[in-house]
Amino acid sequence: MKLLTLNFVQCATRDCAGRQDAFPLAPQNVQLAAQETDLDPDFMANILAKIDWPGLETSLNQLGRPLTFTKEQVEQDQNLLKELHSILIETTIQEGELVCPRCSHIYHVKDGIASFLLPPHLV
Amino acid sequence: MSRPEQEAPPEIFYNDSEASKYTGSSRIQRIQAEMTLRALDLLSLPPSSYILDIGCGSGLSGEILSEEGHYWVGMDISPSMLQIALERDVDGDILLSDMGQGVPFRPGSFDAAISISAIQWLCNVDSSEHDPKYRLSKFFQTLFSSLKRGGRAVFQFYPANDTQRDTILHAAKVAGFTGGLVIDDPESKKNKKYYMVLVAGGSPGDINLDGVAIDNTMKQKSKKSTESRKQYIMRKKELMKRRGERVAKDSKYTGRKRRTRF
Numbered sequence: 001m002k003l004l005t006l007n008f009v010q011c012a013t014r015d016c017a018g019r020q021d022a023f024p025l026a027p028q029n030v031q032l033a034a035q036e037t038d039l040d041p042d043f044m045a046n047i048l049a050k051i052d053w054p055g056l057e058t059s060l061n062q063l064g065r066p067l068t069f070t071k072e073q074v075e076q077d078q079n080l081l082k083e084l085h086s087i088l089i090e091t092t093i094q095e096g097e098l099v100c101p102r103c104s105h106i107y108h109v110k111d112g113i114a115s116f117l118l119p120p121h122l123v
Numbered sequence: 124m125s126r127p128e129q130e131a132p133p134e135i136f137y138n139d140s141e142a143s144k145y146t147g148s149s150r151i152q153r154i155q156a157e158m159t160l161r162a163l164d165l166l167s168l169p170p171s172s173y174i175l176d177i178g179c180g181s182g183l184s185g186e187i188l189s190e191e192g193h194y195w196v197g198m199d200i201s202p203s204m205l206q207i208a209l210e211r212d213v214d215g216d217i218l219l220s221d222m223g224q225g226v227p228f229r230p231g232s233f234d235a236a237i238s239i240s241a242i243q244w245l246c247n248v249d250s251s252e253h254d255p256k257y258r259l260s261k262f263f264q265t266l267f268s269s270l271k272r273g274g275r276a277v278f279q280f281y282p283a284n285d286t287q288r289d290t291i292l293h294a295a296k297v298a299g300f301t302g303g304l305v306i307d308d309p310e311s312k313k314n315k316k317y318y319m320v321l322v323a324g325g326s327p328g329d330i331n332l333d334g335v336a337i338d339n340t341m342k343q344k345s346k347k348s349t350e351s352r353k354q355y356i357m358r359k360k361e362l363m364k365r366r367g368e369r370v371a372k373d374s375k376y377t378g379r380k381r382r383t384r385f
Contacts, residue, residue, distance in 0.1 A: 005196055005216045012220075012227035018268065023229055037214075043171035043194055050173065050232065050271075113205055116198070116220035116227045120252040123224050123261075 001114045004047065004088040007056050009114070011100035013122040022102040024055040026062050030096030030109070039085045041078075047088070048074065060087070126283060132249035137180070137201035146181040146207050158239050158316065159187040162277040165305065165320050168193065172234040175269065177222055177278075178241025180204040182213035188237070189214040196233075198222065223258030225265035232269045236276035242319075243280045246287050259291065263298035270323040276300070278319040288317065295321055353378030 009025060016022035053071045060067050065087075074080045098107040098114060105122065108115050127136050137145065145151055162184075168174075170192045176185050179197025181204045188195045195215035199205055205217050220227060223245055245262060246255045270276065282288035292304065300321035307316040350358075356378045360370045371377075 001218070002216045005218075008196070008228050008232040009218070010227060010229045012225050017225060017265065018230075040171055040192075040194075043173075046171055046234070047173060047194075052229070111206075111209060112217075113209070114218050116218055116224075117200070118221075118224050120250075123252070 001093045001109055001112055002089055003056075003059065003091050003093070004051075005114075006059055006093065006098070007051055007088070009098075009116070011102060011105060012116055012118060013100070013103055013105055015122075016100055016102050016105075019102065022100055023052070024059050024101070025098035025107065026101055027059065027093060028097045028099055028106075030063070031094045032063070033092050033094045033112075034086075034090050035092060037089055039082055041081065044081050044085055048084075051088075126281070128244055128247055128283070132247065133244050134200045134202065137204050139203045139206070142181060142201060142203040142207050145204075146183065146211070152183060155183040155239060156187055158279045159184040159237070161307065161316075162237050162239065162279055162318060163187070163191060165277045165318060166235050166237070166275050168235055168275075173232070175226070175228070175233045175236040175266075176215065177226070177236060177238035177266075178244070179208070179215070179217060180241075182208040182211055182215065182217070184237065184239045185213050185215045186211075195237075196228075198226070222262050223253070225261045226269050227265075228269040230268045231271045233274060234271060235274055236266060236270060238276070238278040238280070240279060240281060242278050242291060243282055243287065246283070246290065255290070256294070259294035260297060263295050263300065267298045267300060267323050272324055274323045275302075276319075276321045276323070278321070280317055280319065282317060292319065295319065299324060 006024065006027070010016070011019075011022035011025065048071070051071075057067055069077075069080050069083070074084055092112055093109050093114075094112050096109050098109060099105070100107075130136050172193045174188055174193050174195040176188065176195050176197040179185050179195075179199050180201070182197065185195050185197050185208075196218065197208070197213075197215050198218045198220040200219070200221045202219060205219060208217055218227075222241070242262075245259050247253065248255060266276065280291070282291065288304070295302070300323060302319070302321035305318040305320055307318065308314040357373070360373070363370050
């Protein structure tokens with residue numbers, strides 16, 4: 001699961017659905033991997049408007065890789081865009097857990113696939 | 124042709140052997156590619172969009188999305204299908220998720236959503252907790268919020284019958300989507316394809332009031348003001364006659380005012 005996707009998923013349980021404080025899911029005991037892909041400046045520009053920046057900062061702090069630049073800096077500097085690309089799209093979570101900050105429900109990640117299947121009582 | 128929906132729940136039907144059979148079949152690959160291209164055609168997206176693929180399976184449709192230069196996130200309920208997607212090394216990100224439990228993304232995430240041959244599965248009742256109506260409404264509500272404003276969604280699906288088709292359309296409307304059904308090849312029984320094209324809360328534009336006459340006569344005037352004095356007297360006399368009372372004969376003088384000269 002790419003870190004980009006982590007910036008978009010939120011807790012899906014009945015109590016948390018649609019609530020702002022159920023975001024971002026906190027990664028725990030994770031193994032990260034890097035996979036090189038080509039930079040697509042158009043897509044980065046598109047996605048930059050969609051990213052929840054405070055959420056991204058929180059997630060990266062939890063991963064122990066704090067961001068060294070701000071959103072405004074990225075908008076002006078092409079090199080930083082490349083760095084953001086490597087963080088968001090080239091870095092993937094291979095194994096680990098994602099914990100909801102609100103209800104502490106744990107979503108497991110295996111082989112890079114996060115499982116969002118819920119037990120019936122949480123739907 | 125049998126319907127896989129009637130055989131078993133999706134996560135069980137698409138087991139390892141069925142998933143590899145499905146993905147390996149060149150006929151299915153071709154049909155899936157055709158349908159994905161048609162759906163993209165209907166979406167008419169700018170390049171480099173961020174798309175949600177619902178029921179992505181082994182990534183057959185996602186491959187086409189990548190080829191067209193889009194980025195996608197796929198969700199599917201069958202682990203075997205996702206396993207094959209991993210082996211095929213697809214570009215998109217994949218999640219194991221049941222669409223009937225809602226789309227787990229924050230509001231405004233995606234530019235568009237696409238779904239090829241998947242949402243008819245929502246009409247299944249595979250366990251005692253399943254209520255198709257609830258699952259459909261949960262799915263469309265969460266999808267609506269996860270799309271950006273004016274974002275589009277195209278679903279190719281195989282409804283079992285007209286009732287099922289209408290149920291799905293209705294659920295989408297109730298969730299706030301506008302749009303409708305595009306039917307390709309409607310004459311052919313085998314190649315007939317349903318595409319549901321939905322828009323999430325696009326701007327409705329101004330209401331066109333050109334050439335519209337506003338009808339003022341709607342407001343009904345009271346009986347009293349439209350009725351003349353003579354009409355009133357005739358009406359009352361008629362009523363009395365019917366009740367058997369003795370009434371003066373009608374003449375041209377009925378209801379006339381008596382002059383002072385008389």
